[in-house]
Amino acid sequence: MNNVKIIGTGSYAPDRIVTNSDLSEIVDTNDEWISSRTGIKERRITTGEDTSVLSTKAALEAIKNANIDPLEIDLVVVGTASPDKFIPSTACIVQAEIGAENATCFDIAAACSGFVYALNIGTQFIKTGQCKTVLVIGAEVLSKIIDWSDRSTCVLFGDGAGAAILQRSQDENGILSIYTGSDGRNGAEFLACSAVPVRNPFITAVEKNDNIVTMSGKDIFRFGTKIIPKCIDQVLENQDCTIEDIKYIVPHQANMRIIDSAAKRLEIHSDKFYMNLDKYGNTSAASIPLALDEMARKGLLHRGDKIILVGFGGGLTFGAVLIEWMID
Numbered sequence: 361m362n363n364v365k366i367i368g369t370g371s372y373a374p375d376r377i378v379t380n381s382d383l384s385e386i387v388d389t390n391d392e393w394i395s396s397r398t399g400i401k402e403r404r405i406t407t408g409e410d411t412s413v414l415s416t417k418a419a420l421e422a423i424k425n426a427n428i429d430p431l432e433i434d435l436v437v438v439g440t441a442s443p444d445k446f447i448p449s450t451a452c453i454v455q456a457e458i459g460a461e462n463a464t465c466f467d468i469a470a471a472c473s474g475f476v477y478a479l480n481i482g483t484q485f486i487k488t489g490q491c492k493t494v495l496v497i498g499a500e501v502l503s504k505i506i507d508w509s510d511r512s513t514c515v516l517f518g519d520g521a522g523a524a525i526l527q528r529s530q531d532e533n534g535i536l537s538i539y540t541g542s543d544g545r546n547g548a549e550f551l552a553c554s555a556v557p558v559r560n561p562f563i564t565a566v567e568k569n570d571n572i573v574t575m576s577g578k579d580i581f582r583f584g585t586k587i588i589p590k591c592i593d594q595v596l597e598n599q600d601c602t603i604e605d606i607k608y609i610v611p612h613q614a615n616m617r618i619i620d621s622a623a624k625r626l627e628i629h630s631d632k633f634y635m636n637l638d639k640y641g642n643t644s645a646a647s648i649p650l651a652l653d654e655m656a657r658k659g660l661l662h663r664g665d666k667i668i669l670v671g672f673g674g675g676l677t678f679g680a681v682l683i684e685w686m687i688d
């Protein structure tokens with residue numbers, strides 16, 4: 361099996377900042393409620409750019425930082441719950457925009473775990489020798505599927521994209537351990553957004569369909585607090601590491617209280633979790649790579665650091681990746 365490492369990251373979020381007080385003019389809410397219940401202060405909302413545009417900008421940044429030619433990319437995987445279209449995939453649109461003519465491209469639907477799943481897919485393609493260089497992206501324009509009259513959901517989400525370039529490595533192994541799982545049986549209805557209903561000339565009844573996100577906040581909350589420690593324990597166990605070996609945990613950014621509770625279960629300080637939720641809200645599949653790229657740009661990551669990415673979300677889906685950082 362080949363070794364795999366991350367050689368560059370990138371991210372992009374729309375310019376338009378929407379604060380908690382901006383939202384209090386749309387729904388019956390206030391900064392105090394949103395900040396204290398979630399940790400979110402503001403989020404970025406697109407004024408027209410769709411998911412493929414955000415993805416392309418994040419991808420170009422990652423390509424520049426990895427110092428590669430787009431023609432070297434063998435595979436593009438985009439994790440998204442809010443693609444531009446059913447067909448073509450967001451990945452195919454990105455391929456055309458960045459000039460990755462030699463790549464195979466597809467999207468995957470794993471909600472907020474989308475980036476962890478995409479990273480896993482990219483890693484497996486390299487490990488088995490089918491690919492040498494892979495572009496993985498987590499990107500969302502959730503603002504187009506949010507019910508802007510529902511204060512229990514519209515205050516939580518934001519738009520953004522993050523990307524990473526994975527490459528085959530002769531000697532060093534950067535992706536040390538991966539754990540993923542799904543539970544479509546218990547909790548598929550906790551977080552949902554319908555696609556189009558069945559409609560054709562041979563049936564008369566057509567279901568009503570609003571294509572908006574519905575959520576049972578408390579159920580997702582409980583799920584998050586339990587599954588984060590489970591995923592972290594699993595990748596540590598696979599690699600025979602302890603939590604003390606880990607410099608940072610980069611979690612899906614959903615709610616600061618979920619992180620505080622997970623930290624308590626793990627018997628660690630919340631500071632080990634890198635958070636930028638206050639600035640971006642919950643950007644679903646984009647939240648982990650947005651945070652990872654921010655950490656890289658801030659100079660927080662050094663060669664040899666061990667970090668864990670951990671995601672959970674609708675599906676239900678969940679997963680974690682233990683990484684040894686290989687960029688100087």
Ligand code: UT7
Binds near residue numbers: 551
């Ligand atoms: O990526 C994964 C996706 N989602 C998540 O991770 C979300 C996980 N869940 C959560 O983060 C939390 O459950 C929420 C932040 C969504 C809600 O927090 P909560 O502490 O569970 O609040 P709640 O739903 O129990 O609501 C408490 C009160 C209710 O009023 P009453 O019935 O007590 O009078 C709500 O109507 O807060 C009210 N409320 C609000 N008030 C002001 C709900 N949303 C708002 C709001 N502003 N935006």
